[in-house]
Amino acid sequence: MTFTKEITNRLRNHRTPFYYYDMDILRETLTIASREASSRGFTVHYALKANFNPVIMKTIAEYGFGADCVSGNEIEHALNCGFQPGDTVFAGVGKSDQEIETGLRLGIKCFNCESIAELKVIDEIAARMGKKAPVALRINPNIEAHTIRHITTGTDENKFGIRIPELEEVVTVMSGLHNIVFRGIHFHIGSQITDLNPYRNLCTRVNEIYDWFTDRGLEPEVINVGGGLGINYNEPETLPPFEQYFNVFSTHLDRKIRSSISFELGRSLTASCGSLISSVLFVKEGASETFVILDAGMTELLRPALYHAFHLIENLTSELPVKKYTVAGPVCETTDTFGKFISLPETQRGDIIAIRSAGAYGEAMASRYNLRSLPGSLYSDSI
Ligand code: LLP
Numbered sequence: 001m002t003f004t005k006e007i008t009n010r011l012r013n014h015r016t017p018f019y020y021y022d023m024d025i026l027r028e029t030l031t032i033a034s035r036e037a038s039s040r041g042f043t044v045h046y047a048l049k050a051n052f053n054p055v056i057m058k059t060i061a062e063y064g065f066g067a068d069c070v071s072g073n074e075i076e077h078a079l080n081c082g083f084q085p086g087d088t089v090f091a092g093v094g095k096s097d098q099e100i101e102t103g104l105r106l107g108i109k110c111f112n113c114e115s116i117a118e119l120k121v122i123d124e125i126a127a128r129m130g131k132k133a134p135v136a137l138r139i140n141p142n143i144e145a146h147t148i149r150h151i152t153t154g155t156d157e158n159k160f161g162i163r164i165p166e167l168e169e170v171v172t173v174m175s176g177l178h179n180i181v182f183r184g185i186h187f188h189i190g191s192q193i194t195d196l197n198p199y200r201n202l203c204t205r206v207n208e209i210y211d212w213f214t215d216r217g218l219e220p221e222v223i224n225v226g227g228g229l230g231i232n233y234n235e236p237e238t239l240p241p242f243e244q245y246f247n248v249f250s251t252h253l254d255r256k257i258r259s260s261i262s263f264e265l266g267r268s269l270t271a272s273c274g275s276l277i278s279s280v281l282f283v284k285e286g287a288s289e290t291f292v293i294l295d296a297g298m299t300e301l302l303r304p305a306l307y308h309a310f311h312l313i314e315n316l317t318s319e320l321p322v323k324k325y326t327v328a329g330p331v332c333e334t335t336d337t338f339g340k341f342i343s344l345p346e347t348q349r350g351d352i353i354a355i356r357s358a359g360a361y362g363e364a365m366a367s368r369y370n371l372r373s374l375p376g377s378l379y380s381d382s383i
Pocket residue numbers: 047050068091151153188190191192226227228229264265266267268303360361
């Protein structure tokens with residue numbers, strides 16, 4: 001249980017808003033994820049876009065995870081936090097020349113490439129630097145992930161990856177690029193996926209595509225099936241179903257490729273350990289609802305405003321009878337709202353509010369809109 005009375009009292013001594021990380025939950029999550037993956041011979045890269053807080057990153061690196069980066073800055077940051085270049089991959093639909101140079105200079109494991117144009121640019125830069133660039137092809141498997149539309153990535157209508165009908169041409173072009181070393185194939189179908197069926201469909205597609213490559217004399221040594229495992233935002237204390245998730249892959253992927261499988265997990269590793277802690281500034285009557293105005297808003301946690309995402313909200317300091325409130329932030333935008341007509345114990349100015357399951361895509365997506373300060377962070381090990 002994250003918020004005992006004792007912890008709440010300690011949190012009261014710090015200026016809100018800030019992120020609070022329960023490091024025991026993080027370590028428990030990492031222990032289970034790494035055990036379930038390694039017992040099946042799988043490798044996991046942490047997708048640091050979910051949370052690049054150095055304390056969180058260093059802890060994840062200690063558990064032996066690799067890093068999945070999407071910018072040159074992320075690559076440098078991952079290495080500074082203890083991840084190894086040989087366990088670092090670089091994905092993204094728009095890598096700049098400078099970022100490609102960073103990846104080559106630091107000797108990363110692999111570039112996940114998304115187009116012929118990108119392959120040609122990487123080849124050119126590698127030639128100029130006298131390097132060979134290890135490359136995996138990111139293939140769009142055209143699989144519906146049944147998640148929120150905004151974070152689906154593996155279907156034909158979005159910008160990510162190489163479409164299957166283009167593969168023949170990509171392989172032909174690649175065979176003429178002498179500074180590219182083909183390492184493998186990469187897939188990612190979306191994020192916050194809670195129905196495991198799309199992953200079964202992905203396995204079928206991966207088996208077919210693997211055979212397609214070997215038929216052409218190309219042996220993918222790296223088969224990266226991406227990330228996306230969802231969490232239960234209604235039950236912040238429940239950890240993600242790592243065992244069932246990895247089981248889908250050990251059951252449905254062909255035996256011959258199982259030892260080459262890697263994953264890129266972000267949210268499932270860090271979401272549960274983090275909460276956004278905020279104070280109630282004002283309680284305000286509207287025409288048809290009572291507003292609780294917090295000192296945290298979309299600048300600290302963007303997900304509700306951007307995706308209508310749900311996060312459980314708790315009042316840590318009131319035990320009064322429950323009432324219905326609309327919980328909003330201080331930012332000058334109507335969408336700066338965390339939840340409408342939600343049940344909270346009667347709430348007053350000065351109460352402490354926890355917005356749960358915010359350890360992924362929370363602090364990482366904070367902004368300085370309205371010239372607000374970025375949120376700080378506190379850790380259960382050191383409060
Ligand atoms: N690999 C690739 C290529 C990705 O694009 C992503 C996430 C991941 C791995 C990690 O996915 P995860 O395991 O975290 O689901 N800001 C959104 C989520 C965007 C996800 C972007 N890509 C949110 O707050 O829900």
